[in-house]
Amino acid sequence: MxxxxxxxxxxxxxxxxxxxxxxxxxxxxxxxxxxxxxxxxxxxxxxxxxxxxxxxxxxxxxxxxxxxxxxxxxxxxxxxxxxxxxxxxxxxxxxxxxxxxxxxxxxxxxxxxxxxxxxxxxxVTTLMGACGMTGLTAYFGLTEIGQPKPGETLVVSAAAGAVGSVVGQIGRIMGMRVVGIAGGPEKCRFITEELGFDAAVDYKAADWREQLKAATPKGIDVNFENVGGEIMEAVVARMNLYGRMPLCGMISTYNDTTRPRYDISPFLMKRIRLQGFIIIDFKDRYIEGSMQLAQWLVEGKLKAxxxxxxxxxxxxxxxxxxxxxxxxxxxxxxx
Ligand SMILES: NC(=O)c1ccc[n+]([C@@H]2O[C@H](COP(=O)([O-])OP(=O)(O)OC[C@H]3O[C@@H](n4cnc5c(N)ncnc54)[C@H](OP(=O)(O)O)[C@@H]3O)[C@@H](O)[C@H]2O)c1
The missing domain is CATH 3.90.180.10 (Medium-chain alcohol dehydrogenases, catalytic domain)
Known part of the structure; x- marks a missing residue:
């Protein structure tokens, strides 16, 4: 050419x-x-x-x-x-x-x-995904900002996507109960049956709020936020005292010309720690993160x-x- x-x-x-x-x-x-x-x-x-x-x-x-x-x-x-x-x-x-x-x-x-x-x-393509930028976003966002602990409940939105699918799988590796929010029955089947999430919430179903409640009987300790909007508000409403919320993205708003307004009082009442981050914040640790993700991939603990x-x-x-x-x-x- x-x-x-x-x-x-x-x-x-x-x-x-x-x-x-x-x-x-x-x-x-x-x-x-x-x-x-x-x-x-x-x-x-x-x-x-x-x-x-x-x-x-x-x-x-x-x-x-x-x-x-x-x-x-x-x-x-x-x-x-x-x-x-x-x-x-x-x-x-x-x-x-x-x-x-x-x-x-x-x-x-x-x-x-x-x-x-x-x-x-x-x-080589996993160097853009599960072992590259989006995998690193999942890895550092969850492990450094989410501060995961075994037995805790993790919720991740856009759960069948590049970042979310890796967040949930790392959460399982860390011994968490993992709930993914995704659009449609096929994506919900994918994250539970193929990726091993404990439960899925189909946000396109009319009863998604009830599904979220049923999937998080002990509340939510870590919310890995990818979507924003009413999904984020519903998740935050179910978060536990001293919960952590890595704010990774708000894709539901990127095509909008106006910025959303949120009630942030739950962060005060429940002492939730919210931290936005951009993956370039961790650029000095990319090799460490990629090696860990690649190892999980080779061992079959992570699917890409x-x-x-x-x-x-x-x-x-x-x-x-x-x-x-x-x-x-x-x-x-x-x-
Ligand atoms: N902070 C960082 O450094 C960093 C780095 C990479 C990505 N991100 C953020 O992470 C998020 C996911 O990125 P990604 O690259 O992994 O993309 P992705 O999840 O592979 O693709 C986006 C997914 O978002 C879901 N979605 C789109 N619009 C939605 C809406 N209005 N409500 C609910 N779900 C919606 C769709 O899944 P459904 O079929 O389930 O709707 C879609 O497949 C984005 O917010 C992105 O900006 C942040």
């Missing part, structure tokens, strides 16, 4: 993302400048945070500028290099962007890509489900799957 296709952000989406929010620009494949490497992108990691980066709401990294290539994580192979840190043939993991080819080693890089060691005993969609050209529509619940486990575009 001699052409590089790039999705450049044309305008800030309002509500759901559409193809028209981007220009799909074609240009020749770049040559590496001094200190740079050219990477043929192979996989894109599609993440709810892509939607946040498209907006100009206050956030933890600069928003993607209008006209800029859409930022996104992924994996690629070095095809040309003028940087000793990258040699031709290396697989790399990093912010490769929504494009066929990317440049590694550039001076303005926010997070330089890392070279993936040869001969790993795990599928992926939903893979073909074609860079489908990236914008595919992102909406995260908001429609079209994915189970990690959502990936194969370029």
């Amino acid at each position: 001699t052409i590089n296709r790039q999705f450049r952000l044309k305008r800030r989406p309002v509500g759901r993302v559409t193809r028209d929010d981007f220009d799909l620009v074609e240009s020749p494949v770049p040559e590496p400048g001094e200190g740079e490497a050219v990477v043929r992108n192979l996989y894109l990691s599609l993440d709810p945070t892509n939607r946040i980066w498209m907006s100009d709401q206050p956030q933890y990294m600069p928003p993607v500028a209008i006209g800029e290539v859409m930022r996104g994580g992924g994996i690629g192979r070095v095809v040309a290099s003028r940087n000793p840190a990258f040699k031709e043939g290396d697989l790399v993991n990093g912010l490769v962007g929504w494009q066929d080819y990317s440049i590694a080693g550039g001076p303005s890089e926010l997070f330089p890509p890392t070279v993936i060691p040869d001969g790993l005993p795990i599928p 489900r992926e939903t893979v969609v073909d074609g860079l050209e489908n990236a914008p529509e595919t992102l909406n799957m995260l908001f429609d619940g079209g994915n189970t486990g990690k959502l990936i575009v194969k370029i």
